Amino acid sequence: GQQVMQIPQYQHVQEGEDFTTYCNSSTTLSNIQWYKQRPGGHPVFLIQLVKSGEVKKQKRLTFQFGEAKKNSSLHITATQTTDVGTYFCAGKRGSNYKLTFGKGTLLTVNP
Amino acid sequence: DVKVTQSSRYLVKRTGEKVFLECVQDMDHENMFWYRQDPGLGLRLIYFSYDVKMKEKGDIPEGYSVSREKKERFSLILESASTNQTSMYLCASSLSPTGADTQYFGPGTRLTVL
Numbered sequence: 001g002q003q004v005m006q007i008p009q010y011q012h013v014q015e016g017e018d019f020t021t022y023c024n025s026s027t028t029l030s031n032i033q034w035y036k037q038r039p040g041g042h043p044v045f046l047i048q049l050v051k052s053g054e055v056k057k058q059k060r061l062t063f064q065f066g067e068a069k070k071n072s073s074l075h076i077t078a079t080q081t082t083d084v085g086t087y088f089c090a091g092k093r094g095s096n097y098k099l100t101f102g103k104g105t106l107l108t109v110n111p
Numbered sequence: 112d113v114k115v116t117q118s119s120r121y122l123v124k125r126t127g128e129k130v131f132l133e134c135v136q137d138m139d140h141e142n143m144f145w146y147r148q149d150p151g152l153g154l155r156l157i158y159f160s161y162d163v164k165m166k167e168k169g170d171i172p173e174g175y176s177v178s179r180e181k182k183e184r185f186s187l188i189l190e191s192a193s194t195n196q197t198s199m200y201l202c203a204s205s206l207s208p209t210g211a212d213t214q215y216f217g218p219g220t221r222l223t224v225l
Contacts (some may be wrong), residue, residue: 006153009151024164033213033214035214040215041218042201042217042218042219043154043201043216044201044216045213045214045215048213057191088153088154090214091129092212097142097161097167098156098158098159098169099156099212099214100156101146101153101154101155102153103152104153104154
């Protein structure tokens with residue numbers, strides 16, 4: 001079945017350092033979504049990428065979708081303590097109802 | 112704002128009990144999903160429903176069943192709870208598979224089976 005691999009599993013940074021998490025799918029995706037889950041919270045939608053090579057920015061967050069629509073990345077510039085949480089990618093294939101989630105990257109930030 | 116609510120934040124049950132987890136969404140969404148979340152395993156899809164009375168198995172349906180009698184409500188049933196079903200259960204809803212299919216999650220139910 002479809003798999004979405006996400007690395008790294010954990011990342012600890014000093015406040016102000018950059019952070020990147022990567023997702024790779026075994027199959028071509030129709031879109032990829034990113035979610036953030038704060039400690040003790042539930043996943044909250046961040047963004048959706050649909051087009052090959054698409055790049056979107058939200059303040060200090062930059063999201064990319066690969067040319068082959070099989071990989072994606074989330075980059076945070078100059079992390080802050082408010083960025084702490086687990087970041088999940090989730091891929092959708094064709095018109096399938098399902099999203100397949102990566103296992104997530106837990107980001108901790110040392111102030 | 113979309114609101115997804117779950118009947119309990121914490122639940123403790125005994126092995127062999129029948130357990131009902133309820134989820135309600137207030138935005139007339141077509142699709143509803145049940146996931147379980149375990150450390151190191153991420154979110155795994157148990158069942159989903161794309162219409163009233165319609166359901167499909169996800170990746171880990173064994174030991175679970177679901178019910179969707181009304182559009183806004185999606186129930187997860189553990190027929191005979193076992194200790195390996197101790198987990199965080201998350202419900203989600205989305206508008207449609209071909210449109211804006213962002214998933215909106217409820218707060219989760221942390222189930223402990225003793």
